[in-house]
Amino acid sequence: MHCAESLIPQEMSWTIFHRWLEVEQAMHWSSLLQTRLNWQQPTVQVYGRRHLVPRLTVFLATEQLCYRYSGTMHCGQGWPDWFEPLLARVNQTCGADFNGCLLNLYRNGDDRMGWHADDEPEIDQTEPIASLSLGATRDFCLRQRNDQPRRESVPLGDGDLLIMHPGCQQQWMHSVPTRRRVTTPRINLTFRCFLDNSKPSRARLVEPN
Numbered sequence: 001m002h003c004a005e006s007l008i009p010q011e012m013s014w015t016i017f018h019r020w021l022e023v024e025q026a027m028h029w030s031s032l033l034q035t036r037l038n039w040q041q042p043t044v045q046v047y048g049r050r051h052l053v054p055r056l057t058v059f060l061a062t063e064q065l066c067y068r069y070s071g072t073m074h075c076g077q078g079w080p081d082w083f084e085p086l087l088a089r090v091n092q093t094c095g096a097d098f099n100g101c102l103l104n105l106y107r108n109g110d111d112r113m114g115w116h117a118d119d120e121p122e123i124d125q126t127e128p129i130a131s132l133s134l135g136a137t138r139d140f141c142l143r144q145r146n147d148q149p150r151r152e153s154v155p156l157g158d159g160d161l162l163i164m165h166p167g168c169q170q171q172w173m174h175s176v177p178t179r180r181r182v183t184t185p186r187i188n189l190t191f192r193c194f195l196d197n198s199k200p201s202r203a204r205l206v207e208p209n
């Protein structure tokens with residue numbers, strides 16, 4: 001069992017727990033998520049033209065919590081019962097109480113996510129953001145938000161848990177670029193603490209792609 005207080009050095013921008021979920025657990029969750037969720041491929045408007053987002057998405061959250069992404073408002077309908085054991089484990093490791101989770105399904109290496117930071121005002125920036133990866137390993141790229149940006153590329157594999165600490169979104173952008181050699185799917189879940197959902201940000205109107 002991972003213990004948040006003793007294992008997470010807070011001076012870092014992020015921490016990775018490789019194989020946070022063991023192989024069988026990762027397969028179990030991956031298959032539940034693929035079969036039980038209603039995956040959508042939203043469209044997004046870029047320079048006046050509509051495009052399909054290059055991945056599938058789902059938003060899970062406590063009831064009535066709304067989040068705008070890909071130009072559409074998505075409202076939580078409560079956590080599914082079967083999802084709660086996973087949420088509880090992530091909460092325990094992070095010492096957090098996440099109330100929303102954006103899930104992305106990258107069908108193969110052509111699916112991707114462009115450069116962005118999860119710094120929208122409706123996300124509580126004093127809390128971490130936890131990112132769980134299942135399935136194919138994909139490079140998670142980070143680029144500092146300054147004049148001489150340092151770049152990092154972190155391969156995130158099956159069962160890896162990445163915790164982005166408070167301050168990470170202000171200092172770094174991140175992306176998941178195309179990787180043509182990847183032929184199998186990957187699911188990523190980003191757990192976030194949302195503040196007030198009465199004034200949703202329009203930041204995701206310009207969807208990273």
Ligand SMILES: O=C(O)CCC(=O)C(=O)O
Nearest residue numbers: 102104118140176188190
């Ligand atoms: O798939 C990933 O690892 C990143 C997901 C992400 O950046 C996001 O949901 O904002």
